Amino acid sequence: MSTDPKDAFKTLMAESRNTVIFTGAGISTESGIPDFRSPGGIWTQNKPIPFQDFITSEEARLETWRQKFNVEQTMKNAKPNVGHLAISQMVACGQVGKIITQNIDGLHQASGVPESKIIELHGNTTYARCLSCRTRHELDPIRDAFQRDETLPVCETCGGIVKTATISFGQPMPEREMLEAQSDTMSCDLFIAIGSSLVVFPAAALLPLAKEHGAKLVILNREKTDFDGLADLAIRAEIGDFLSNPQT
Numbered sequence: 001m002s003t004d005p006k007d008a009f010k011t012l013m014a015e016s017r018n019t020v021i022f023t024g025a026g027i028s029t030e031s032g033i034p035d036f037r038s039p040g041g042i043w044t045q046n047k048p049i050p051f052q053d054f055i056t057s058e059e060a061r062l063e064t065w066r067q068k069f070n071v072e073q074t075m076k077n078a079k080p081n082v083g084h085l086a087i088s089q090m091v092a093c094g095q096v097g098k099i100i101t102q103n104i105d106g107l108h109q110a111s112g113v114p115e116s117k118i119i120e121l122h123g124n125t126t127y128a129r130c131l132s133c134r135t136r137h138e139l140d141p142i143r144d145a146f147q148r149d150e151t152l153p154v155c156e157t158c159g160g161i162v163k164t165a166t167i168s169f170g171q172p173m174p175e176r177e178m179l180e181a182q183s184d185t186m187s188c189d190l191f192i193a194i195g196s197s198l199v200v201f202p203a204a205a206l207l208p209l210a211k212e213h214g215a216k217l218v219i220l221n222r223e224k225t226d227f228d229g230l231a232d233l234a235i236r237a238e239i240g241d242f243l244s245n246p247q248t
């Protein structure tokens, strides 16, 4: 394989019949949404609240909603960037069959990728659900009541606890999405991980799963990951620049 990362990437893409792309928070930093672990990222400002605390502590629920509404406008203002658009093009022309994302921002959908081609492993932050009966709740009335007097949302159907439709640390993974992601990972011949520190499990376990089932593995990230040694090609670059000009 060529030692030039762009040539090597192009060759692997051309040889593949079934590519899966796996994305993390890094794909969205160029849209103005901070990632988790980079300096100044969400992690450094908002300590993640474990699922068990959310369930058992009213104060943890209040803090979770406060954090949510603090960053909501940033998420709402964000538009897909050149990286999202390049991936969307790859899906549109049949080069990429599925996107498995850890992101909760909906920007792959906004870039034009059909919902049926996207697996959201960690849910979506643009709406909420009852943790008991799974009824969907929209954010506008929840925000209004919360910002008025910090009223916590309660499910009007069953009285259950309402939470954004995201997966917190310690919360069970969504079963259908996980099975679908594993199945797509096992059947692809090229698995490309983009913009993830690859330290969040079980999502990161998809990389060795892809390799075990014979896929070539590419990692595109601005810093090293623990899985670089497993990769056929580890590219250290800015995502937008690399994906928008893979030939140059």
Ligand code: NAD
Pocket (backbone or CB within 6 Å): 023, 024, 025, 026, 027, 028, 029, 030, 033, 034, 035, 036, 037, 038, 041, 042, 102, 103, 104, 105, 106, 122, 195, 196, 197, 198, 199, 200, 220, 221, 222, 223, 237, 238, 239, 240
């Ligand atoms: P992470 O913050 O742990 O890792 C992001 C990685 O992307 C880092 O290694 C960083 O160096 C790299 N990166 C950032 N911008 C880049 C760029 N422009 N070009 C190249 N590399 C870049 O994120 P993660 O691995 O996805 O795990 C964090 C968890 O937090 C995920 O589960 C995700 O659900 C959640 N999260 C989501 C969003 C979002 O939806 N946009 C944002 C923050 C966190």
